[in-house]
Amino acid sequence: MEPKIQTGPVSPDVQMKAVTKKKFKYKSLLTYAAFVGPALLFFLVIQILPFLMGVYYSFTSWNGVSSVVEWVGFDNYKKIFTDDKTFFNSFMFTTKFMFAAVIISNLIGFSFALLLNAALKTRNILRTVFFIPNVIGGLLLGFIWQFIFVKGFASLGNMTDIGFFKMPWLGDEKTAFWGIVIVFAWQISGYMMVIYVAALQGVDNSLLEAAKMDGASNWTLLTKIIIPLILPAFTICFFLTISMAFKIFDLNISLTGGGPFNSTQSVAINIYQEAFQNNRYGLGTAKSILFFVVVAVFTTIQVMVTKKKEVEA
Numbered sequence: 284m285e286p287k288i289q290t291g292p293v294s295p296d297v298q299m300k301a302v303t304k305k306k307f308k309y310k311s312l313l314t315y316a317a318f319v320g321p322a323l324l325f326f327l328v329i330q331i332l333p334f335l336m337g338v339y340y341s342f343t344s345w346n347g348v349s350s351v352v353e354w355v356g357f358d359n360y361k362k363i364f365t366d367d368k369t370f371f372n373s374f375m376f377t378t379k380f381m382f383a384a385v386i387i388s389n390l391i392g393f394s395f396a397l398l399l400n401a402a403l404k405t406r407n408i409l410r411t412v413f414f415i416p417n418v419i420g421g422l423l424l425g426f427i428w429q430f431i432f433v434k435g436f437a438s439l440g441n442m443t444d445i446g447f448f449k450m451p452w453l454g455d456e457k458t459a460f461w462g463i464v465i466v467f468a469w470q471i472s473g474y475m476m477v478i479y480v481a482a483l484q485g486v487d488n489s490l491l492e493a494a495k496m497d498g499a500s501n502w503t504l505l506t507k508i509i510i511p512l513i514l515p516a517f518t519i520c521f522f523l524t525i526s527m528a529f530k531i532f533d534l535n536i537s538l539t540g541g542g543p544f545n546s547t548q549s550v551a552i553n554i555y556q557e558a559f560q561n562n563r564y565g566l567g568t569a570k571s572i573l574f575f576v577v578v579a580v581f582t583t584i585q586v587m588v589t590k591k592k593e594v595e596a
Contacts, residue, residue: 385525416470
């Protein structure tokens with residue numbers, strides 16, 4: 284027997300509930316649009332639209348000034364892989380710099396965090412002192428350290444006759460590389476320290492006390508309990524330092540300007556010179572697209588590997 288379908292007029296209460304529900308959905312939509320809409324609009328205008336325009340210009344020979352934009356297809360990308368040795372050398376320098384800077388800055392930041400997580404009376408002051416370099420702008424910081432390397436170390440070398448201070452820190456390829464690494468690590472380590480300190484404060488002290496009662500050494504506590512518990516902090520810090528090291532520009536240009544003889548030229552400086560000094564905007568944009576892909580691949584692999592370690596731990 285089929286159920287009876289009511290075809291009569293809908294009661295006023297049901298109509299009122301339906302209208303109220305529609306008004307609530309409409310107000311919720313307006314609320315979301317009011318809060319998310321401006322941010323989404325700015326993100327599209329400032330990030331997505333320039334990126335899409337960059338992809339388009341990478342297939343052209345535009346010089347950045349002329350109104351004539353000539354389509355050249357994949358010629359820019361072919362030139363990068365076949366004729367542009369300078370870009371390859373800058374990419375190799377940036378990759379080596381990234382590995383050295385990531386390891387050193389995270390080691391220093393984690394060491395500072397372990398030190399300041401202890402019951403020190405001056406830990407709040409030390410946190411401020413260690414974090415201050417991150418507040419200073421990269422260009423200013425680079426010029427300060429340029430003076431230290433050129434003038435300060437030379438004066439100390441003459442007074443103490445120590446070979447370390449007499450080295451041509453910014454005048455030789457090898458020492459200039461490590462000079463940039465030192466300044467980068469000095470600037471970034473305080474920021475990494477803050478993230479590691481926040482993670483260490485979330486570790487349950489009862490676990491550490493129980494392990495100590497069972498006879499665990501400090502090294503065992505660190506490697507078997509503390510580090511596995513704060514692996515998410517390592518994921519964040521590695522991601523940040525990898526992306527920052529790859530995109531280094533201001534420190535590099537203020538310390539060495541890419542010299543001597545382009546031996547310390549980062550990819551960002553190479554792209555800047557190609558687009559804005561050589562007026563080959565299309566070729567520079569093609570380099571930036573390739574650089575974006577490389578950074579995305581490196582950071583994605585890093586996040587996948589460290590996330591897997593988090594699950595295993």
